Amino acid sequence: MAATILDVARLAKVSAGTVSRVLHKHPGVSDENRERVLDAIKTLDYSPRQRKASMCDLNPLEDKNVLLLLLGMDPSLANLPVVTAAIDGIEQSLINLNANLLIANLPTLDQFPEEFDRKRIDGVILKGALQGDLAGQVNPELVKRVQELPAVWVLGRPEGMTGDVVQVDDVRVGKLAAEHLISCGHRHLAFLSPKPSQVSIQRRQASFTFYAQQAGATVNSYLGNEQDWTFPSPAVDHCEWVDDLVERLLNTHPRPTAMFTPDDSTGTTVARTLSARNLKAGEDISLMSCNNEQKILEKIQPSLTTIDVHAADIGCRAVDQLAWRIAHPAQPNVDISYEPTLVTGSSVATLDHCAIA
Template structure:
């Protein structure tokens, strides 16, 4: 027969209430007692009745994750990290994708399916700063990304400007002076593309290198095909460049492919740096130098903040903003 709460309490020499407090991760248990209960749970292979626990607490044990598209490796790997961290807290993740469409993002915020979850981790792409007040929803929500700042909810994001600056500086320090940029969004004021362009331009300025608009290529979507097409345009224009900073790794992989097709030696003739540290980059030929923006830490912080909000629902906690650290990973392409 399956072990019960009574069995755990008897083996650990504590009350049933103490076992319940440990199972529900409540703080009012001494460390030594908590350890004794956890050892008893492990020894007996006790499995809490999550349905009963959720019914008593008024929670579903489910959190939502909303991303633009899982076909982009960054978001697929972010989802994987969120699921792993959620398992640590004993909750399940329900995933929705919006295609980066503003109307679909707004609809998700009020969807009955979404509101059946205990809280939401939300990464918009179509919404913008003017939509900040739309985030004032009647359930716990943690915002990801760079589309909205200063909103009414907790926000976990990466250091886009500083990371793009570091990526560009890596190329400058290697002696590159004609650094092309792939992935620009003309007219964008707030968002990853605008912030990374800012970091790129600042690094050039600090190095005394003039900003050359002819070296900046657009890419509406940040997929491999768009990266390939962007560098084809650069080559066809006759632009003189000795490096490429691609605004994400998918774009960078497309750049690598075309440069190799054109018999351009990497990094001898053209160095390439990406952004995101997706798994595919380290297995490219040559392996891709990239920025690790702290994806796992973003997932950890987002889940932890949301779980805390759910547990303390009703408490007046001001919105918090968390910026995670990044690292430039030097590989063979630069």
């Protein structure tokens, strides 16, 4: 069977949109990605002309209507940089593949998107709140319609929902955080999150705790109350949501010398809460977070050590997975985890420079 644009994208480890830009000599491609695409094209002996009579096989999303569904999210959550970056990746990839994007935002879960009645929908990409029982509260008719279509979740799949998912490798996130703090000399660690049962956060917590303890460190967890969170789910951007947790941490003996918060909105909120107590991250206690949301992080000093989850790339990859799902409707659900990377700042000190209470 002749190679397709999706085969080239998989081998080159880029999105199908990037392959399309290389084929059309678009200037907005890095030299490194261009070389990888050209090498993959050569290896696979790929040529768009060899399947000219079957464009739907080359690009299953050609002229298709794709609905992006945002479920159960407060505007503060839907507008987080990590979410908007993933949406930007989705939008750009669909443009490059000549598909049509429709967006429906359903903060309350009893709603049904009118887009299903106004347009033929060929596939769905979903981003839902990962805290709470979304599967038990979402409109049953919406669940039925989504299950009838090719569907891909992006940045996590809520408990109880089905479909492919392209998400962060949360186990790797926890491992990176534990290894970095331990490499800086910390042995008394903390994990802090006001959202106790958010799916992605639970995985990060479990991984962080496991790898820290494997290395001989102790980990204290400071978690909020489940009943504090309802739909639409908000971002953690108010100090009162972490104030009690920070107070408990600071009153622990011996006090942890470093803490990991599982997302940048929580991390920056904790940094502000520490500052209100005349404490400074990187001096009085070390602090790191995750997502690499620069629009949030740029407001905090010292610069926060974080983990880049490459949200825009995850959005692009979700589009590629939707194209694959359209071409392979009978295959089992596929879970794809994207590799995160460490971004060091000034908020994690070596133990020699970290004040210990």
